[in-house]
Amino acid sequence: xxxxxxxxxxxxxxxxxxxxxxxxxxxxxxxxxxxxxxxxxxxxxxxxxxxxxxxxxxxxxxxxxxxxxxxxxxxxxxxxxxxxxxxxxxxxxxxxxxxxxxxxxxxxxxxxxxxxxxxxxxxxxxxxxxxxxxxxxxxxxxxxxxxxxxxxxxxxxxxxxxxxxxxxxxxxxxxxxxxxxxxxxxxxxxxxxxxxxxxxxxxxxxxxxxxxxxxxxxxxxxxxxxxxxxxxxxxxxxxxxxxxxxxxxxxxxxxxxxxxxxxxxxxxxxxxxxxxxxxxxxxxxxxxxxxxxxxxxxxxxxxxxxxxxxxxxxxxxxxxxxxxxxxxxxxxxxxxxxxxxxxxxxxxxxxxxxxxxxxxxxxxxxxxxxxxxxxxxxxxxxxxxxxxxxxxxxxxxxxxxxxxxxxxxxxxxxxxxxxxxxxxxxxxxxxxxxxxxxxxxxxxxxxxxxxxxxxxxxxxxxxxxxxxxxx
Amino acid sequence: xxxxxxxxxxxxxxxxxxxxxxxxxxxxxxxxxxxxxxxxxxxxxxxxxxxxxxxxxxxxxxxxxxxxxxxxxxxxxxxxxxxxxxxxxxxxxxxxxxxxxxxxxxxxxxxxxxxxxxxxxxxxxxxxxxxxxxxxxxxxxxxxxxxxxxxxxxxxxxxxxxxxxxxxxxxxxxxxxxxxxxxxxxxxxxxxxxxxxxxxxxxxxxxxxxxxxxxxxxxxxxxxxxxxxxxxxxxxxxxxxxxxxxxxxxxxxxxxxxxxxxxxxxxxxxxxxxxxxxxxxxxxxxxxxxxxxxxxxxxxxxxxxxxxxxxxxxxxxxxxxxxxxxxxxxxxxxxxxxxxxxxxxxxx
Numbered sequence: 001x002x003x004x005x006x007x008x009x010x011x012x013x014x015x016x017x018x019x020x021x022x023x024x025x026x027x028x029x030x031x032x033x034x035x036x037x038x039x040x041x042x043x044x045x046x047x048x049x050x051x052x053x054x055x056x057x058x059x060x061x062x063x064x065x066x067x068x069x070x071x072x073x074x075x076x077x078x079x080x081x082x083x084x085x086x087x088x089x090x091x092x093x094x095x096x097x098x099x100x101x102x103x104x105x106x107x108x109x110x111x112x113x114x115x116x117x118x119x120x121x122x123x124x125x126x127x128x129x130x131x132x133x134x135x136x137x138x139x140x141x142x143x144x145x146x147x148x149x150x151x152x153x154x155x156x157x158x159x160x161x162x163x164x165x166x167x168x169x170x171x172x173x174x175x176x177x178x179x180x181x182x183x184x185x186x187x188x189x190x191x192x193x194x195x196x197x198x199x200x201x202x203x204x205x206x207x208x209x210x211x212x213x214x215x216x217x218x219x220x221x222x223x224x225x226x227x228x229x230x231x232x233x234x235x236x237x238x239x240x241x242x243x244x245x246x247x248x249x250x251x252x253x254x255x256x257x258x259x260x261x262x263x264x265x266x267x268x269x270x271x272x273x274x275x276x277x278x279x280x281x282x283x284x285x286x287x288x289x290x291x292x293x294x295x296x297x298x299x300x301x302x303x304x305x306x307x308x309x310x311x312x313x314x315x316x317x318x319x320x321x322x323x324x325x326x327x328x329x330x331x332x333x334x335x336x337x338x339x340x341x342x343x344x345x346x347x348x349x350x351x352x353x354x355x356x357x358x359x360x361x362x363x364x365x366x367x368x369x370x371x372x373x374x375x376x377x378x379x380x381x382x383x384x385x386x387x388x389x390x391x392x393x394x395x396x397x398x399x400x401x402x403x404x405x406x407x408x409x410x411x412x413x414x415x416x417x418x419x420x421x422x423x424x425x426x427x428x429x430x431x432x433x434x435x436x437x438x439x440x441x442x443x444x445x446x447x448x449x450x451x452x453x454x455x456x457x458x459x460x461x462x463x464x465x466x467x468x469x470x471x
Numbered sequence: 472x473x474x475x476x477x478x479x480x481x482x483x484x485x486x487x488x489x490x491x492x493x494x495x496x497x498x499x500x501x502x503x504x505x506x507x508x509x510x511x512x513x514x515x516x517x518x519x520x521x522x523x524x525x526x527x528x529x530x531x532x533x534x535x536x537x538x539x540x541x542x543x544x545x546x547x548x549x550x551x552x553x554x555x556x557x558x559x560x561x562x563x564x565x566x567x568x569x570x571x572x573x574x575x576x577x578x579x580x581x582x583x584x585x586x587x588x589x590x591x592x593x594x595x596x597x598x599x600x601x602x603x604x605x606x607x608x609x610x611x612x613x614x615x616x617x618x619x620x621x622x623x624x625x626x627x628x629x630x631x632x633x634x635x636x637x638x639x640x641x642x643x644x645x646x647x648x649x650x651x652x653x654x655x656x657x658x659x660x661x662x663x664x665x666x667x668x669x670x671x672x673x674x675x676x677x678x679x680x681x682x683x684x685x686x687x688x689x690x691x692x693x694x695x696x697x698x699x700x701x702x703x704x705x706x707x708x709x710x711x712x713x714x715x716x717x718x719x720x721x722x723x724x725x726x727x728x729x730x731x732x733x734x735x736x737x738x739x740x741x742x743x744x745x746x747x748x749x750x751x752x753x754x755x756x757x758x759x760x761x762x763x764x765x766x767x768x769x770x771x772x773x774x775x776x777x778x779x780x781x782x783x784x785x786x787x788x789x790x791x792x793x794x795x796x797x798x799x800x801x802x803x804x805x806x807x808x809x810x811x812x813x814x815x816x817x818x819x
Contacts, residue, residue, distance in 0.1 A: 001615040006623050007615050212647075404658070404660050406660065407655075408657035409655050445477040457485075457489060459647065460633060
């Protein structure tokens with residue numbers, strides 16, 4: 001089920017009525033939330049709920065064993081079981097065809113005739129999110145960093161909680177499970193603020209991403225022509241805005257919906273396009289994934305504990321795998337690799353040519369960071385390296401005779417919207433929506449809210465999926 | 472921060488602005504009418520009927536002319552059976568024929584309404600992939616989508632402001648369509664503003680019903696003709712496309728023969744077109760070189776409007792589609808023409 005659909009509006013209303021009606025005890029309310037979460041997921045493809053159940057069961061059993069088991073060998077085996085099941089799901093459902101294609105290419109390159117049929121595998125929605133979430137629980141249990149869930153119901157709800165089930169934020173057990181232990185009820189202000197966040201999230205998704213930016217990105221990246229400088233940049237900037245509004249929109253909706261239920265989810269985006277460098281970017285973009293990769297991949301790989309070379313290698317491996325997490329294609333690996341290179345270059349700069357960041361060079365640095373990020377988005381969005389290469393060369397003025405495929409208005413629209421987004425991120429980088437709203441008159445907030453709602457209604461939205469559902 | 476006050480202001484302003492927005496578009500009643508959108512969901516609902524269709528059933532596929540010219544209620548009254556209407560505005564019927572032949576066991580009668588420009592288009596035509604998306608949607612739609620569609624139906628039936636088509640060339644009322652009417656002529660960049668005024672609504676059986684103003688006000692119909700004239704003169708000559716035609720016909724022959732082999736009956740009907748539509752269609756796809764050749768090799772019952780007076784006796788307001796009253800008599804005449812053994816169920 002999609003947040004930007006009428007069916008979700010009805011679903012949420014029913015859930016809220018049942019949640020706040022004095023019909024159920026807290027345990028039964030949690031059961032209702034769990035059931036609603038399975039309905040939320042199952043209305044997309046019912047049989048795939050079984051994967052959720054398997055993942056839940058395996059990690060619940062593994063977590064409990066890890067809590068009690070003292071024998072290190074056994075502990076390793078329980079962790080291995082959890083990793084095998086969750087990564088096995090990912091390997092089969094997400095990377096099955098990718099692995100097969102590359103294996104085929106490899107054996108063909110040594111003159112072995114092997115041409116298997118492509119496997120007809122459905123990618124379960126949000127599989128990368130919930131497997132990472134459940135793995136974080138077992139790993140934390142293994143490292144004795146978290147307490148086991150008190151009941152199976154609490155754990156199952158942690159894995160399946162519908163606001164963040166299919167596209168995050170990827171929440172750690174310690175941050176969410178404990179919220180289920182005592183009855184939660186949003187205050188009136190929390191509820192209204194949650195509703196406001198839901199409106200902002202839908203506005204970002206339906207109006208900004210789908211209505212105003214998606215077509216330009218699709219036209220440019222769907223073209224097989226070598227494009228003009230302006231068209232290439234417009235397409236890339238449009239995608240840059242689209243993916244931010246799409247994904248941040250989902251996270252904002254998720255946080256808002258959870259808040260309406262009295263639960264607090266962590267921020268997933270903090271105005272990332274005003275980042276001063278790439279370490280800062282990853283502290284602001286998809287925070288729950290970057291912190292997951294830091295804690296469960298980069299640090300176990302050695303982090304910065306074993307010298308500079310090992311640190312750079314760990315960084316690069318983390319970013320490459322982070323790229324692969326987003327999709328089963330080499331273009332995603334290049335995207336991750338570029339971010340790895342950027343991070344290494346930044347660390348070198350900080351070491352050998354340090355400088356103090358002021359207001360003015362800060363803005364320039366943010367602009368440079370944003371520009372470099374845009375080059376990485378080309379590889380993220382392009383389905384083939386040829387398209388990506390054509391785009392990059394056009395963006396670097398190397399295709400003077402490139403085709404003009406966009407209308408002038410589209411170019412102006414994208415430049416204005418993305419320009420405003422960048423400025424907005426810059427001014428918001430050290431504050432939060434909550435802080436700003438506290439200083440805003442209720443009238444202004446009400447008018448802005450109504451305006452966003454009106455545009456959502458007029459945009460109508462065709463129920464486009466969120467981009468990150470495919471990851 | 473007084474959130475309750477903000478919420479109240481937002482609710483009041485939202486209601487007022489939505490009422491004003493709806494009221495404004497209701498005042499443009501010549502262009503807009505609240506009706507169920509003829510989208511992939513409504514099509515899928517009709518497509519589902521094929522799964523239980525029998526040898527006696529009739530399926531209609533085709534493009535907009537088929538949608539406008541046939542009225543399935545009249546069809547039912549005359550033949551005693553309501554055909555399954557899978558015709559689609561702005562899309563070639565080829566992918567739907569493929570879908571019926573290869574994804575169902577239907578072996579009744581398929582009536583294929585032909586608009587040459589659509590039927591004899593190659594699979595590379597973007598319209599072909601648009602049509603295929605509808606066929607795919609039927610097979611892949613989720614329960615959440617079905618539920619969402621069920622909820623949206625009463626809203627679509629009653630709110631003019633929800634006028635929005637998947638076809639990007641109508642003057643629709645969704646934000647994207649409204650914004651896309653803006654154009655700045657800078658740097659000789661392309662102009663994609665091909666906006667066709669809405670001139671029809673749909674009923675729930677997917678019959679396309681032409682707005683009465685199309686016949687009552689020639690100036691309105693002229694707006695549509697002017698839009699046609701934006702592209703008809705630029706259609707390529709036959710010499711440009713003639714090499715593609717044999718492959719297109721051969722592809723159809725495979726599907727047709729597979730369908731006939733399992734006992735299916737297929738009938739082709741080339742609907743009437745006038746003036747500029749007829750002139751330029753014939754220039755690009757001359758009857759003798761294309762239609763006649765196709766019909767001869769397909770070896771199916773086929774009707775061309777030039778051969779039957781009852782098919783070409785109408786005046787088409789936009790040179791291409793029939794008004795709703797003419798559609799009724801045309802449907803009746805057509806069934807009477809078909810009834811002698813060509814439709815599997817006897818007429819009343």
